[in-house]
Amino acid sequence: MARVGTDVAVTGLGLVTPAGVDENTFWDGLCAGVSMARRCDELAGLPVDFGCPVDGIDLDAEIGGRSVWRMARFVKMALLAARRAVSDAGLSPRQWDGDRVGVVLGVGVGGVSALVDNVRRLDGGGAEAVSPLLVPMMMPNAAAGEVAIALRAHGPSLAPATACASGATALSLARDLLLDGRCDVVVAGGADAVLTPLVVSAFAGMGALSRRGGDPAEASRPFAADRDGFVIGEGAAVLVLERTADALARDGRPRALLTGAGSATDAHHPTAPDPSGAGARRAVEAALREAGWGPDQVDHINAHGTSTPLNDAMEAAVIAGLFPHRPSVTAPKGVLGHTLAASGAIEAAACVLTLEHGIVPPIANLDASSEEFGLDCVVGKPRAGRVERVLSHSFGFGGHNVVLALQRFGTDRPRLCGRGVLVNA
Structure with a gap:
């Protein structure tokens, strides 16, 4: 089709x-x-x-x-x-x-x-x-x-x-x-x-x-x-x-664009993530391809960040390996806990708000001295600044990896104006 x-x-x-x-x-x-x-x-x-x-x-x-x-x-x-x-x-x-x-x-x-x-x-x-x-x-x-x-x-x-x-x-x-x-x-x-x-x-x-x-x-x-x-x-x-x-x-209000999505499966273990992060990495790369972005265009990552030893180590390695320019990282589960099947949608909504407000929320219970992975984790207080493109990571038992690419509306995208005339926003 x-x-x-x-x-x-x-x-x-x-x-x-x-x-x-x-x-x-x-x-x-x-x-x-x-x-x-x-x-x-x-x-x-x-x-x-x-x-x-x-x-x-x-x-x-x-x-x-x-x-x-x-x-x-x-x-x-x-x-x-x-x-x-x-x-x-x-x-x-x-x-x-x-x-x-x-x-x-x-x-x-x-x-x-x-x-x-x-x-x-x-x-x-x-x-x-x-x-x-x-x-x-x-x-x-x-x-x-x-x-x-x-x-x-x-x-x-x-x-x-x-x-x-x-x-x-x-x-x-x-x-x-x-x-x-x-x-x-x-x-x-x-x-x-x-x-x-x-x-x-x-x-x-x-x-x-x-x-x-x-x-x-x-x-x-x-x-x-x-x-x-x-x-x-x-x-x-x-x-x-x-x-x-x-x-x-219809004169609706685009709050953000869902520009891409990528999925991949670990096929490794019923509950533990593949420690190599290969499945998560494939999902990230698929989302980037669908969005048409290079890794260096990602400004911010909303991490799955469960607070478990295995997930956070795997995810941090994937982020560090794919994004050496160190985009900002947050993890809402520090505040919200793990809302399980709801978490990917809640965190996508958080990404929309980050894009709208230009604010990245901090990770609860984390400070620079306790973070072990060398990521640019936002800690202590919200970080203000223009954010154009974000990825949202979601990983699930069974080896399911899903990554969403969201973009601020009006960022290097053509949009309709008046009676369908394309303009650059």
């Missing part, structure tokens, strides 16, 4: 995160560089009893209506983020052609809490005690389905599951749907909400989580020499994507 146009614009953002449940609060929290980790009542008594939950919002009240009873927490977060993203884009489901609107929402494992609750019901009360709503609450594609229903989106509806790269995979697929001409608008992102005793115990048992329980706010420390694991979080982010020409034709 011939591709339609070359540019894809981000025209709307919606966020539900541990740092804030709206764009401004999220951005302020990220720029403050202070971890959102705290002890969680639901995890009391476990070896790891802390995480980064989403606080300060009544999801049921925000969504409204009777349908909330059939939704798991990750679905509610995704739906709220999607509604806000569409509103931010200046679009309305009542006015668009729903047959040309797609939904792509990355997910991890679905409604774990609903599944656990109903296993207990089955054990305690037999089959009659199991909720008839269990399947739609726990199925991983529930977020994509519910968002499509709410937005009257009748185009392709997909739920990619590439572990912690799922949100980035969703944005990459959304870009393809637009450039292949299959959609005119795609609502894309990721959501996850598994801050449960079962999942936390499993991650802790495999040694993936930080055990720095004395002060949870100091536990997530990407690229620090004394990092010992990630802090689990939850959240959702949704971006509205359109072909740039279409957005401009």
